Amino acid sequence: MTTATTAITSQRRPTTPSDAGGRRRRVHSRALPYLLLIPALIFELVVHVIPMLTGVAMSFFGLNQFFLRRWLEAPFAGLDNYRIAIDIDGGIGRSLLQSFAVTVAFAVASVTLSWTLGMFAAVLLQRSFRGRAALRTLFLVPYALPVYAAVILWKFVLSREAGMFNHLLAQLGITDGNTFWLLGNNSFVSIVLVSVWRLWPFALLTLMAGMQAIPDEIYEAAAVDGAGIWHQFRSITLPMLQPVNQVLILVLFLWTFNDFNTPYVLFSQSVPSSADLISIHVYQSSFLTWNFGLGSAMSVLLLLFLLVVTVLYLLVTSRRARRA
Amino acid sequence: MARQRISEKIRKNTAWSCAALLVATLALSACSEDEDPNTLVYWASNQGSSIEEDRQILAPILERFEEETGIHVELEVIGWPDLLNRIMAATTSGEGPDVVNIGNTWSASLQATGAFLDFTEERLDAIGGRLKFLETSMRSTGAAGQPPVSVPLYGLAYGLFYNRQMFEEAGVEVPTTWEELVEAAHRLTDPAADRYGLTITGASYTENAHFAFILGQQQGGEFFDEEGNPTFATEENVRAVYQYLDLLNQGLATPSSAEHSVTAEAVTDFTAGRAAMLMGQNNVTANIADNGMSEDAYGVAPLPFPAQLPPGGQRINSHVAGINIAVFRDAHEEAALEFVEFLTSREQQITLNQAFGSLPVTHEAAHEPEFSTGNNAVFVDVLMNTAAPMPMVPNESQFETTVGTAMQELIAQIATGDPVTLEEVRQALQDAEQNMTGVGN
Known part of the structure; x- marks a missing residue:
């Protein structure tokens, strides 16, 4: 009753300047987060959303060199670009499908190996020991190096003539030292190797951060109950890292699936078919053949595939997490 | 209270003034760039061993041009990997x-x-006339039957x-026919000593396409018909590509x-x-010198024809390899043509x-x-x-992309121990x- 009376009284009371100032402050403080977000939103629009929508629009037009200057006059092609891209009886569709298969294999291999290495190292580095900080820093070096510099370095290492990799294999008696690592089917091995070398430190970093959040007491209790390291890993570490893994694996997959820099720097513009990742395939379909409509259609197909994979992955992993 | 209102007003006014100033500056800078007929923006391709070297070579030439004409040239040297993009x-x-x-x-593309200014006869006359250029070089300036765009x-x-x-030691004469070149390469090749007849740039699709074209011409082939439709897989072209790849098939490179x-x-x-011969363009002499090989240690001969x-x-x-110069349609035409004339003058050409x-x-x-x-x-x-x-x-x-890349894949196949056949070349060219x-261009 008292509360109601106070409310009515306050409603009747004429607004004073100090009330107005307070309301303005409240409005301001409520608006502040949105105002602070505006620059980021504008950049997101300019850098991602508008180019993406432009790309989607371009995929419906016959945009080639004849309309590069008058791109607004490019003829409407409907779904023709998509038809060409998915027609596996045609040369372009067949090579896109092959590139897609190579990319899936590359992404699966890279993510699996990066995650496994990252997890292995994170578990090893979980316990405190002398030199742990130095090892952590050393492991993170590949991730800290600029990608172009790192991949150019690998190009030298993997070259047949003077590459260190061949030299090492020959010294160990594994090969005769004359293997082409940047040609033919071996180029797939090389690109996975370079990708894992670059990515596993990120997996390590993320998993180490995730493990910091697991209380030591749980491990101690498990040890008291007689659980060995493997048992502790399966029953404590893995389940408690589930939310971290969910994001980590998704991010690694999206990065590797879209990887452009590694094949571009490693093979220049002469990418062997066994390392023809889809992002570079799309680039070549657009920029080397000047067919931006077709290249955009391929990009949209890639976008749709990644969207479907992401949504399915999040649905499945979230449902599993809820059940657990 | 009054002070607060005044300071708010000042803040608002300052914000508006800044915004207006920004817009005005942008507008002015855009205007000055577009409207100053005595300033040209020039994108030069990287011709020397570095972009900096190009700048140093071009700077005095552009200064001289400004002294003579009063036209200032803003130079940007762009590396080849970025230029087309x-x-x-x-x-x-x-x-x-x-x-x-x-x-x-790239001229016809x-x-x-x-986007580029047509060099009509009138404009060609303004820069010294069509006849001042080598006839072969002028044929690489745009599609036949249309005014050149560069x-x-x-x-x-x-x-x-x-x-x-290496030729002297092996007692080999400079080849004058393709058959002699192959024979010389055989005699100069000794894998045990890591010595081979020649070297090629097999992972470069552009260079592969150049040789497909050159040897195709020798075989009587054309890669496009008169309507501009591709005719890649003709017998002549298949023979030409095989002729090039066979150097690797035989282990001569x-x-x-x-x-x-x-x-x-x-x-x-x-x-x-490691290689006694190199089929390259004249500008590789700079690379050869950079690697420390003296000019008298090597000789140059024309690429041989089949007997x-x-x-x-x-x-x-x-x-007809080389670099052309083109003028954008929106350019300051008069100044741009003066600049083109200057760069193609006798003195600057030398x-x-x-x-x-x-x-x-x-x-x-x-x-x-x-x-x-x-x-x-x-x-020359x-x-x-x-x-x-x-x-x-x-x-x-x-x-260049499709044929050159197909050849690159075949070269990789040979390098990894699987020689290519004429039939495989035909299939690759058909693909x-x-x-x-399939692109429907």
């Missing part, structure tokens, strides 16, 4: 330079964009570089040739004595081509002693008499042709 972006946005260097094989600036041509000492994606890597094989040309075969041993190791593209400069003696004379002769332009069709770049027609 930058030109395409400029074409699309309409925000580009006034004058730009282009690879001459860029012509199709409609004019030649620097000339390049293929030749055969050979190591004098350094194994690493398959991995070389830039000519400089092949040059290293040559200067290190007997097949029916329809032509005496072509190079494509200075620039000497500095960059390229060949003059005008008759006057080509006959100067600097270019009509020694190794340069061989290349090839450029003037036995070179043909790459197909001047809008889809030329697709031809390349299907890729080309």
Whole structure:
């Protein structure tokens, strides 16, 4: 009753300047987060959303060199670009499908190996020991190096003539030292190797951060109950890292699936078919053949595939997490 | 209270003033860039060993131009990997330079964009007339039957570089026919000593496409018909591509040739004595010198023809290689043409081509002693008499990509121990042709 009376009284009371100032402050403080977000939103629009929508629009037009200057006059092609891209009886569709298969294999291999290495190292580095900080820093070096510099370095290492990799294999008696690592089917091995070398430190970093959040007491209790390291890993570490893994694996997959820099720097513009990742395939379909409509259609197909994979992955992993 | 209101007002006014100032500055800068007829923006291709070196070579020349004409040139030197993408972006946005260097094989493709000024007879007269340029170089300036969209600036041509000492030791004469070249390569090859007859840039799709074209001309082949449709897999073209790949089939080229994606890597094989011959353009002389090989340690000869040309075969041993200069439609035309005339004048042709190791593209400069003696004379002769332009069709770049990449895959196949057959070459060219027609350009 008292509360109601106070409310009515306050409603009747004429607004004073100090009330107005307070309301303005409240409005301001409520608006502040949105105002602070505006620059980021504008950049997101300019850098991602508008180019993406432009790309989607371009995929419906016959945009080639004849309309590069008058791109607004490019003829409407409907779904023709998509038809060409998915027609596996045609040369372009067949090579896109092959590139897609190579990319899936590359992404699966890279993510699996990066995650496994990252997890292995994170578990090893979980316990405190002398030199742990130095090892952590050393492991993170590949991730800290600029990608172009790192991949150019690998190009030298993997070259047949003077590459260190061949030299090492020959010294160990594994090969005769004359293997082409940047040609033919071996180029797939090389690109996975370079990708894992670059990515596993990120997996390590993320998993180490995730493990910091697991209380030591749980491990101690498990040890008291007689659980060995493997048992502790399966029953404590893995389940408690589930939310971290969910994001980590998704991010690694999206990065590797879209990887452009590694094949571009490693093979220049002469990418062997066994390392023809889809992002570079799309680039070549657009920029080397000047067919931006077709290249955009391929990009949209890639976008749709990644969207479907992401949504399915999040649905499945979230449902599993809820059940657990 | 009053002070608060005043300070708020000041804040608002300051914000508005800043915004207005920003808009005004942007507008003014845009205006000044567009409206100053005495300033040109020039995108030069990277011709020397570095972008900085190019700047140093071009700076005094541009200063001289400004002294003579009062026109200031803002220079940007762009590396080859970025140049075409930058030109395409400029074409699309309409925000580009006034004058730009282009690879001459891009002429017809860029012509199709409609972004460049046509060099009509009137405009050609303004820069000294069509006849001042080498006829072969002028044929690589746009599609036949249409006004050129660029004019030649620097000339390049293929030749055969050979190591004098290795030839002497093996008792081999400089080959004058393709058969002699193969025979010489056999005699010079000794895998046990890591020595081979020649080296190629097998992972470069552009270089592969150049040889497909040159040898195709010798075999009587054409990669496009008169309507501009691709004819990649004709018997003549299949034979030409096989002729090139067979050098690797027979183990006459350094194994690493398959991995070389830039000519400089092949040059290293040559200067290190791993390969006795190198089929390269005249500008590789700079790389050879950089690697420490003296000029008298090697000789240059024209690329040899088959002893007997097949029916329809032509005496072509190079494509008309080189760099052209083009003017964007939105440019300050008068100033731009003055600049083009200046760069293609006798004096600047000598200075620039000497500095960059390229060949003059005008008759006057080509006959100067600097270019009509020694190794340069061989290349000038090839450029003037036995070179043909790459197909001047809008889809030329697709031809280079599809055919060159197909050849690169076949070269990789050979390098990894599986020689290619004539049938595999035919299939690869058919696939390349299907890729080309499937695009629907």
